[in-house]
Amino acid sequence: MSVLQPIRPVILTGDRPTGPLHLGHYAGSLRNRVAMQHSHRQFILVADAQALTDNADNAARIRDHVVEVVLDYLSVGIDPGATVICLQSALPALAELTMLYLNLVTVARLERNPTIKTEIQMRGFGRDIPAGFLCYPLSQAADITGFRASVVPVGEDQAPMIEQTNEIVRRINRMAGRAILPEAEAVIPSAGRLPGVDGKAKMSKSLGNALSLSASAEEIAQAVKRMYTDPDHRKASDPGNVEGNVVFAYLDAFDEDVAEVADLKTRYRRGGLGDAVVKARLQAILLAMLAPIREKRMELARDRAAILDILRDGTGQARCVTQTVLEEVREGLGLFTLPG
Numbered sequence: 001m002s003v004l005q006p007i008r009p010v011i012l013t014g015d016r017p018t019g020p021l022h023l024g025h026y027a028g029s030l031r032n033r034v035a036m037q038h039s040h041r042q043f044i045l046v047a048d049a050q051a052l053t054d055n056a057d058n059a060a061r062i063r064d065h066v067v068e069v070v071l072d073y074l075s076v077g078i079d080p081g082a083t084v085i086c087l088q089s090a091l092p093a094l095a096e097l098t099m100l101y102l103n104l105v106t107v108a109r110l111e112r113n114p115t116i117k118t119e120i121q122m123r124g125f126g127r128d129i130p131a132g133f134l135c136y137p138l139s140q141a142a143d144i145t146g147f148r149a150s151v152v153p154v155g156e157d158q159a160p161m162i163e164q165t166n167e168i169v170r171r172i173n174r175m176a177g178r179a180i181l182p183e184a185e186a187v188i189p190s191a192g193r194l195p196g197v198d199g200k201a202k203m204s205k206s207l208g209n210a211l212s213l214s215a216s217a218e219e220i221a222q223a224v225k226r227m228y229t230d231p232d233h234r235k236a237s238d239p240g241n242v243e244g245n246v247v248f249a250y251l252d253a254f255d256e257d258v259a260e261v262a263d264l265k266t267r268y269r270r271g272g273l274g275d276a277v278v279k280a281r282l283q284a285i286l287l288a289m290l291a292p293i294r295e296k297r298m299e300l301a302r303d304r305a306a307i308l309d310i311l312r313d314g315t316g317q318a319r320c321v322t323q324t325v326l327e328e329v330r331e332g333l334g335l336f337t338l339p340g
């Protein structure tokens, strides 16, 4: 039988397994991955090695979340028959590519990476930044190129990583004199990032403003209740602000009835629409969306061995792919290889 398979573009994404994935991950990236898994060749990396770059003293946190993150993937609809789910630290080719890339970039360039720069400031690292953390953009470049990915769905804060990856890709292709590696494109959700329930720009477990994917009906109700709206919108009859209003940000992200949301916004702005009404709508939408995810997760969690099998199988497939790429990069760079 000769069926010509169309060559599907390769997607690679990853998540640091430092906590359960939440609604922000879902809106920002997981949904895209589910939608694209059949039109693309998709790999998802559980980035446990990268997680270690700022958790060196906290291996247990990472260890305990590897299986949890795989459960999150499967419960939102990532299909292990269509998507390869793999474990970063079990792919030595990625570590070797990282070693090679370390020689192709300067410390000055690493320090200029806007995401790294912000993190250094936020955490007050100064010069005491772990070297692994400073260099994690290269590990990420290894992840992306190790699968020859051309599409990388990520949050906007990760765009500088893709830019830095492409600099390395161009450098290697130039050195090799041929296109060994493809350039990658970041796919960033147009809606922007989902705010935390408290109105802070970022939803994050550590900020305590996240809604986890396995949230119960009770937790969803609580989160919606405390959700930040417009502090000046005291009475239903007051005109209200839609911008910066978390309830509307979530409706924009999850309500499929776009016309109805537009209408609600008009009425809210004009005055006469109370927070309670909009919140009730959002609560119903979140419940309907998250209940099947939570149920599927509970069911899958009963068979831990099956989850490990999925991860083991995916990692095996990924090992072949990444090893081949490593060999081609080594050859392209003209490195000595000890004959077998």
Ligand code: TRP
Pocket: 012, 013, 014, 015, 016, 045, 047, 050, 140, 143, 144, 152, 154, 158
């Ligand atoms: N840095 C990403 C994050 O913190 C995780 C990640 C690791 C990743 N390797 C990747 C994302 C490769 C995209 C591609 O979310």
